[in-house]
Amino acid sequence: MATPPIFTVLPSPPLAGGTEIRDSFTDTLALARRAEESGLDGFFLADSLDYEPAFSSHTRFEPLSLAGALLSCVERINVITTISTTFNHPYHIARSLTSLAHIGQGRIGVNFVTSFGGEQNFGLTELPTPDERYARAEEFIEVVRQLGRSWGPETQDPTPINYSSDYLKVKGPLSIKPHKDELLVGQSGQSPAGIELAAKAAQFVFTAAQLDHLQQRYFDALTASASTVRADGTRPTVLSGLAPIIGDTTEQAWEHERAMWGTLSYEEQLRRIEEVLGIDLSDVEPGDRFPRERLLPIEDIVRRPGRAASIYEFLENNDLSLAELVRTQTRHNGHRTVVGTADQVADEISRIAGLASLDGFIILLPKRSELVDSVFDELFPRLSDRGVLIAATDAESTRARFARRG
Ligand SMILES: Cc1cc2nc3c(=O)[nH]c(=O)nc-3n(C[C@H](O)[C@H](O)[C@H](O)COP(=O)(O)O)c2cc1C
Numbered sequence: 001m002a003t004p005p006i007f008t009v010l011p012s013p014p015l016a017g018g019t020e021i022r023d024s025f026t027d028t029l030a031l032a033r034r035a036e037e038s039g040l041d042g043f044f045l046a047d048s049l050d051y052e053p054a055f056s057s058h059t060r061f062e063p064l065s066l067a068g069a070l071l072s073c074v075e076r077i078n079v080i081t082t083i084s085t086t087f088n089h090p091y092h093i094a095r096s097l098t099s100l101a102h103i104g105q106g107r108i109g110v111n112f113v114t115s116f117g118g119e120q121n122f123g124l125t126e127l128p129t130p131d132e133r134y135a136r137a138e139e140f141i142e143v144v145r146q147l148g149r150s151w152g153p154e155t156q157d158p159t160p161i162n163y164s165s166d167y168l169k170v171k172g173p174l175s176i177k178p179h180k181d182e183l184l185v186g187q188s189g190q191s192p193a194g195i196e197l198a199a200k201a202a203q204f205v206f207t208a209a210q211l212d213h214l215q216q217r218y219f220d221a222l223t224a225s226a227s228t229v230r231a232d233g234t235r236p237t238v239l240s241g242l243a244p245i246i247g248d249t250t251e252q253a254w255e256h257e258r259a260m261w262g263t264l265s266y267e268e269q270l271r272r273i274e275e276v277l278g279i280d281l282s283d284v285e286p287g288d289r290f291p292r293e294r295l296l297p298i299e300d301i302v303r304r305p306g307r308a309a310s311i312y313e314f315l316e317n318n319d320l321s322l323a324e325l326v327r328t329q330t331r332h333n334g335h336r337t338v339v340g341t342a343d344q345v346a347d348e349i350s351r352i353a354g355l356a357s358l359d360g361f362i363i364l365l366p367k368r369s370e371l372v373d374s375v376f377d378e379l380f381p382r383l384s385d386r387g388v389l390i391a392a393t394d395a396e397s398t399r400a401r402f403a404r405r406g
Pocket of ligand 1: 082115190208
């Protein structure tokens with residue numbers, strides 16, 4: 001990485017069983033302020049449009065509303081909000097994001113996703129295929145961009161965009177004056193179609209890779225795709241998810257890790273794997289060898305082909321029981337987990353920051369509130385001491401860090 005790595009945090013929905021649950025707006029704002037004070041560049045809001053049994057007992061916020069409230073209270077960092085291109089309309093979203101850009105003086109970014117569930121909440125009996133979702137996503141992003149420019153370079157000359165396709169028909173111009181800064185657009189699908197969309201339309205990507213060689217492979221695919229669709233030699237900025245778990249000793253850190261996930265039942269973990277793989281495994285005993293012969297051709301996976309492909313590869317390289325697969329693959333959704341003392345975790349993040357295959361991190365905060373403090377109080381100061389986390393001085397230079405890489 002030639003320039004300082006980008007650091008953003010993602011507050012994770014709490015899992016039951018912690019000693020304390022911090023899930024109010026005041027708690028979330030306190031995290032955003034700590035992120036700003038710690039020198040981070042962004043605060044990332046994930047989202048789900050579906051009921052999630054494990055998490056729905058806690059307060060969660062619709063991310064556009066939350067972004068508005070947070071932006072009015074932090075001064076330098078960017079708030080990045082996740083938006084589904086499958087279950088929204090771009091005119092609404094362009095209006096919301098434009099309003100947020102005005103509220104936050106441009107410090108808003110968006111992580112566009114194609115969604116892997118929630119269809120029955122939007123009048124559909126089946127989730128559209130990945131190809132349909134990605135085709136609509138590309139047009140959706142294009143319409144949001146066109147609406148953002150629909151008042152002309154001087155924002156004085158509102159002009160219809162007259163966008164018309166099978167998926168979207170939008171006359172324009174935008175009903176509110178666009179913000180002067182171009183919207184910061186990211187995306188996080190990892191299948192070949194997701195990578196292609198990122199190459200065409202995203203300034204940054206959010207990616208999950210548990211190991212260096214998987215990170216490198218994603219990076220190679222992304223840069224190869226970008227080189228075929230971009231004439232200016234740029235590629236999206238690559239932000240990799242990383243979940244730190246810190247203890248006073250290595251053993252205690254692993255104990256924390258086990259305790260954190262121990263509260264999620266085996267049945268719930270199995271349900272998640274079945275959903276990703278699109279198969280029923282209810283008749284397989286936890287200790288039985290994983291029945292690889294049941295795996296569907298990857299082209300038949302509708303919900304999360306990118307995630308399924310990484311599980312297929314994991315199964316190819318490891319002979320596992322069903323329980324082992326469930327345990328290793330449900331934690332942190334395929335993101336890299338780094339477990340150890342604050343010094344060990346800081347050393348490992350410093351090492352990863354030196355890889356050429358990423359530009360920064362999305363730090364997934366622990367799902368137990370009592371483990372979050374050590375990330376802010378012990379890990380981030382160590383990353384600053386090591387010269388890895390370098391705070392930008394103002395909002396403009398913070399935002400500039402997300403700009404396209406060559
Ligand atoms: C790193 C990462 C983060 C994601 N975050 C979200 C999210 O917050 N909400 C969501 O609905 N989908 C999220 N997605 C999933 C997308 O909705 C995407 O549709 C799904 O992964 C299927 O596309 P793919 O097979 O191309 O990855 C995420 C995916 C990745 C890889």
